[in-house]
Amino acid sequence: MPEFQISRRPALSDKQPVTGPGIEISTPPPGAILHALAQPGDAGARGFIESALMSDIFSIRPVSPGQWFSVADDPLSHADFRNLCEALEPRVDLVDQSHGRTRIIVQGPQVEAMLAKGTAIDLHIDQFTVGSAASTLIGHVSAHLTRTGEHCFEILVLRSFAENMWDDLVRMSREFN
Amino acid sequence: MASLVPCPHCGLRPKEEFTIKGAALPRPSPDAGADAWLDHVYLRDNPRGALDEFWHHTSGCRRWLIVSRDTFSHEISACRDAADPAKERS
Ligand SMILES: [Zn+2]
Numbered sequence: 001m002p003e004f005q006i007s008r009r010p011a012l013s014d015k016q017p018v019t020g021p022g023i024e025i026s027t028p029p030p031g032a033i034l035h036a037l038a039q040p041g042d043a044g045a046r047g048f049i050e051s052a053l054m055s056d057i058f059s060i061r062p063v064s065p066g067q068w069f070s071v072a073d074d075p076l077s078h079a080d081f082r083n084l085c086e087a088l089e090p091r092v093d094l095v096d097q098s099h100g101r102t103r104i105i106v107q108g109p110q111v112e113a114m115l116a117k118g119t120a121i122d123l124h125i126d127q128f129t130v131g132s133a134a135s136t137l138i139g140h141v142s143a144h145l146t147r148t149g150e151h152c153f154e155i156l157v158l159r160s161f162a163e164n165m166w167d168d169l170v171r172m173s174r175e176f177n
Numbered sequence: 178m179a180s181l182v183p184c185p186h187c188g189l190r191p192k193e194e195f196t197i198k199g200a201a202l203p204r205p206s207p208d209a210g211a212d213a214w215l216d217h218v219y220l221r222d223n224p225r226g227a228l229d230e231f232w233h234h235t236s237g238c239r240r241w242l243i244v245s246r247d248t249f250s251h252e253i254s255a256c257r258d259a260a261d262p263a264k265e266r267s
Contacts (some may be wrong), residue, residue, distance in 0.1 A: 040260070064238030065186055065258075120191040134187065135237050137194050142236040 011102045011162040018170055022056025022110035025169050028103055031177060032076035033156065034058070035095040036088070040066035045092060052087040061133035061146045061156075069133075069156060071103065097149050101144075102162035106169060107152035110127060110176040115145070115153065117172050125150060183256045186238040197221070198231035201243050225249050231259060 010030050018025035034053070038045035049068060050060060058070040075098065076084075085094050106115065112123040118138035122128060125147075133146040141164060144156040157165045181189050200221055205213040225248060232244045241259040246252065 064240060119196075135239070136187075136190070137236040 011159045012104070015163075015166055018177065019175055020108070020173070021107040022176030023106065023114055023173040025166070025173060027088055027166075028073065028104050028105060030098065031074055031103070032058075032072040032081075033097040033101050033103070034071075034076075034081075034084070035063075035097045036060075036068045036070060036092050037095070038066045038092045042066060042091070049088065049092055052084060052092075061144065063133070063135055063144060069097070069101075071154075071156075100159055101156050102159050104155040104157065104162070104166060104169065105148075105152065106155065106173075108176070109150065109151055111151050111153060114169075114172050114176060118168070119145065121145070123147075138165065141165055141168075180251075182232065182242075182244060182251075183253065184234050184237060184240075184242060185257055185261075186240060187234065190237055194234060194235040195235040195242075196235045198233065198241075201229040201231050223248075227254070233254075246250070 005052055010027070012027045015027065017027075036049050038049075045066065046060070046062075046068065049070070052096065053060065053070050057074070061069045061071065076096075078166055081094070081096055083102045115123055115138070119136045121134055123137050128134075128147055130147050130149060133144065135144050137143070138155065138157075139143070141157060141161045143161075143165065146154045146156075148154050155165065155169075182190050182195060184190050185262060193253050203216060205217050223234055223243055223265055227245065229245050232242045234242060243255075243257055243259050245255040247254070
């Protein structure tokens with residue numbers, strides 16, 4: 001008999017959402033995060049991925065040449081994941097990152113000022129429009145940042161850094177709330 | 178040291194996002210001999226002026242880049258993907 005039972009839980013399950021006039025920080029229920037990889041020069045790969053991943057379920061964010069993240073609010077069964085792989089291979093490979101990365105939502109009228117403490121990207125809405133995405137450093141941690149609304153961003157971070165990122169964001173948000 | 182690097186994929190990014198490997202030098206042929214390989218692997222000039230270097234955009238697109246910079250003025254004159262076949266190294 002093992003003396004310690006390993007249980008499966010989301011990385012941020014014990015965190016309380018931050019609410020305030022300037023910044024809100026929350027983590028959505030675990031959904032699906034897929035990493036899609038194609039040949040860097042394959043110009044039609046994004047359209048090919050979008051046609052296979054139903055756009056009403058998945059939204060697609062560019063990561064780097066030939067690479068995208070696809071994010072869905074609901075979990076994906078292994079059978080559905082296998083079906084997607086079969087539809088995309090061999091032109092595109094899919095890696096299930098649903099448990100490998102964690103989503104954090106930061107929003108509010110001061111959210112750009114808060115994120116500017118951690119990243120060097122110009123987050124002005126004229127430069128980083130709704131739907132823009134970038135892999136960048138936030139503090140000392142690599143993360144993927146997507147603008148999902150005028151004052152709303154999604155941060156994708158490796159699971160083992162999620163708690164550190166959350167705590168950093170809470171500290172960064174304090175002056176605005 | 179240059180502090181803002183124009184990544185061809187990500188745009189202007191701070192040097193903290195990158196890892197520098199070193200001078201981007203033409204590779205000797207496999208049978209070039211021990212002297213040429215010793216030189217290639219271990220011996221480096223320390224030029225004052227133009228230098229091509231391998232930079233890895235570790236916290237960005239994770240592509241290997243070739244950054245052409247001036248070691249004296251810190252100015253970057255070019256930055257391209259190391260796999261880009263269109264241009265020859267200068
Ligand atoms: Zn880059």
